[in-house]
Amino acid sequence: MIKDIISKNLTEAVNLALKNNELANIPDDEIQKLAIEIPKNTEFGDYAVNISGFAKFTKMPPIKIAQIISKYIKMDDAQINVVAGFINFKLGSNYLNNTIKKILEQKNDYGKITFGNHEKVNLEYISANPTGPFHIGHGRWAAMGSSLANLMEFAGYDIHQEFYINDAGNQINNLGKSLWIRVLQELGKKADFPKTEEEGAKNYYPGEYLIETAKKYLENNKEQAEKSYKLFPDALNPSDEIINEMSVFAKKEMLKKQKQLLDNFRVKFDCFYSETSLHESGEVEKTFNFLKERGEIYEKDDAQWFASSKYGDDQDRVIKKSDGSNTYLTADIAYHHDKIKRGFDRLINIWGADHHGYVPRMKAALAALGHNPDRLEVLLGQLVNIIIDGEQVRMGKRKKMLTLEELIEDVGVDATRFWMIIRSIDTTLDFDVNLAKSCSDENPVYYVQYAHARACSILRNATSERFDQETKKELAPFIESEKFNSLINSEKFDLNNLSSLWKKSDENASKATKTLILKLESFEDLILNSAKNRAPYMIARYVQELASDFHHFYAYSRVLNVEDNLMIARLSIVQAVKQVISNALNILGVSSPEFM
């Protein structure tokens, strides 16, 4: 990375200046902190470093310090100039050419870094109840989570993607009870969902999606259902056996649908972890006893309490209710305990902001179990507003809602994913359905994909036969396929291919070319920063900027129909752009079309 080269030279220069007593009193960690940045105003240079921070140690004006340091910098093929407290670097073509070489040699691996050091990370996200279709909010976690997984893999982590199935508790019974009503309705019996709170309306799922499930159930179980109905004609009071049968069937169907949708949405989990399995294996009880042995649990009001406030939670939490059953928290503690026992160095959870109060108690739980709570990282995502026709649509949870499936059908996987990722996780996302659907300038997905398709088009044309309109004759391609392939696909890219790139041509073209290559160069740095910050949205922003730089380049630099050496050089750049756009879009789980 060019930044690393500059950084190394800079550190050496500062140390030399210190050794020669031209500077003094600068602590080592201050030198380490020097950040190479890209100036907002590129007139200053391609890279810059601000050394004003040294002023308070050396008691010298920043400009003086910058001058002294710059004297000691020995970089070939780079211009260095000092403005105020800044040392600016303007790079020569060697650096830029090497960037292209690196991309063409590393291909799909360009941008991969070893920062993560193979740390074993368990990334848990979505973790929805299997009681209905995903809503759009789940879509944000799905897109975020899978992109973050791709990103962190790229940055050198070992990522294990996990979905925790919340398949225990009353909700599953409620699901079964609701399915039974739908089944009876399908059989033509009189059966209705309760309407009022007194009748227990909130214990049912009246969403229409269970109608389909009911039909499916009846395909093979019609007689059985009729029989059950005769024994228990009251739709709201079926037997436990019926509820159980319905619950199991509904859960299985819902899960199947969820998995199918995730597959369509390019979300790949390594593991679906069932909460029920934790109860059945006795892990929940074991964890409870373990905590009890460690003295973290006490009794009050007939319930068992976890003393989470000892570990920073603002109050203690019930862990076993007075009726003897466990709370959700108990299973969740067991689950996180299990993750750590499975050998993960780090646990990352993506949770909706509505769960933020849950973070301290989960961290407290880890501490109480004897683990370092910092191993758990919770990324809190703000919620999603749906905008249709300029109006915000409220998401009623159990009423009619726009499901993720409908959205994807409407908008497409690429656009949905891109829009879900484009904003930082800290801001409430306004998802404008009309905008995401629109194939216009307003839609950044197509802007980026168009750049990729455009690059592909140029590369295609370069090796295709041509037809001359005037002479009505077939012309040879601009470059033979074989030559082109050896240019693009060889293990060792020949830097001489780029030699004619920087000969004096028009200024706009070389400026655009340089800007473009510097953007390509910054990809590795981007991976580092976005992985560090767990921020896939940075990739989405970057790839838009890259597309913009490429379109700009395209406007000023003809690739084909110029003299051969220049064509080869520019084709190499186009290929590199195509590669990097596709590497970036791959991380986001967005496709890179060859035609549009």
Added chain:
RNA sequence: GCCCUGGUAGCUCAGCUGGAUAGAGCAACCGCCUUCUAAGCGGUAGGUCAUGCGUUCGAAUCGCAUCCAGGGUACCA
């Protein structure tokens, strides 16, 4: 009340481990298609970075207070 996010251009948002003139996209206005994809490019205009005080050589960025918006504050999951 307490806790978590956010408040930056007409709109949606970057920038926030303090540093050069606060950026992008869209919308508005003006231009550019007989040559590689116009789903594109160039240009113009648009700001008291919610408010106040503080820390600092220097604050959109850090601290405190206030005001707005969203979310949370269960022996639900």
